Amino acid sequence: MPPDYLFKYTPLRAPSDEKRQKQLDDLLLAPHLWFAAPESFNDPMDCRPGFAFDGGTPEEREKFRQTVIKAKVKHDHPDAQGDHCRNLLEEYARQYPQFDESLCRMGHALLSKDLQNTVGVLCLSENDRDPVMFYHYAAGHTGMCLKFRSLDFFAFAEPVQYGMDYPVVDFFDDTDKQSQFERIFLTKYQGWEYEHEWRVINFRKDPAKRLTAYPIELLEGVIFGRLMSPEDRDYATNLLKQRGSPVTLYEAKLNDRHFLLDITMLGTI
Structure with a gap:
């Protein structure tokens, strides 16, 4: 169960990149x-x-051997059709006539590539006061942090686990799919633990559906980075006024005693 709010750190500006600026x-x-x-x-x-x-x-x-061979042909010859495709399948089947180490290595590479390209991941944090997060993901404190209420698909967010070893998944063991899911998508090197990350995973294969709608009222606040310029604050505020749903504005400030930021409310628009 995620906390009541989850946060998304992001830049506001993308100089010299019109497509990225429109996304922001x-x-x-x-x-x-x-x-x-x-x-x-x-x-x-x-x-x-x-x-x-x-x-x-x-x-x-x-079955795995045949699946790997088909995937390898598709990867190496994406435009092959008809007799050409069938001939390639026969050729690759002769190259990999049995389930052995070389076939497993190829299967491992194809599985990894599939995970890297087709799955969509929404990365969020439970922390809105971390100065390192503002530095790394909000353009050196000149960007912002979005505050979402954890409802709708945000309610399906799951916490990332941190450790020192690569997770290992037994491909043929599907007795504990939740554990496999956690090892694949929710395990990171412990050096990233400061992020306090939560993730929502989208398994839809169509890359065009990576942009996903959510109920407009779930964006409850926007925290301006402590180094965001007055001009950028005005720019962000004017965009939010066009949104059609009230949003509370905050600003991040240095804390005098702790290595965390103070978050101060500015008002609701």
Whole structure:
């Protein structure tokens, strides 16, 4: 069960990148959020579990071999059709005639690529006062932090677990799918623990559906970074006024005693 509120740190500006600037503007104008592909994450080890292929019946292993061969042909020859495709399948089947280490390595690579490209992940934090988060994800404190109430699909957010070892998934063991899900999508290196991250996972394969709508009233607040310029505050405020739903504005300030930021309310628009 997520906390009552979850937070999304983000820049406000994207100099010299019109497409990215429109995405940032839409964060404030429209009730949409982008579910990113793991390949775009700044952690290259994220969503890259190890796969073990030790189990499985002979029938399951043969089915896996055929699936890997089909995926490999599609990966290497995406435009192949008809007789050409069938000939390629036969050729690859001769190259990989049995379930062995080389086939498993290829299967591992294809599974990892599929995870990196097709799954969508919405990354959030339970913390709105962390100066490192503002620095890393809100353009060095010049950006902002969005405050969402944890309802609708936010209620499905799950906490990330942190550790020192890569998670390993037994491909043929589906007796505990929740545990597999957690190992694949909710496990990160413990150096990222300061993020206090929560995630919502979107398994829809269509990349065009990464932009996902949510009830407009769930964005309850926007926290301006402590170094956001007055001009940028006005820019963000004008966008929010066009949104059609009230939003409370806050600003982040340095705390005199602790290594956390103070969050001060400015008013509701």
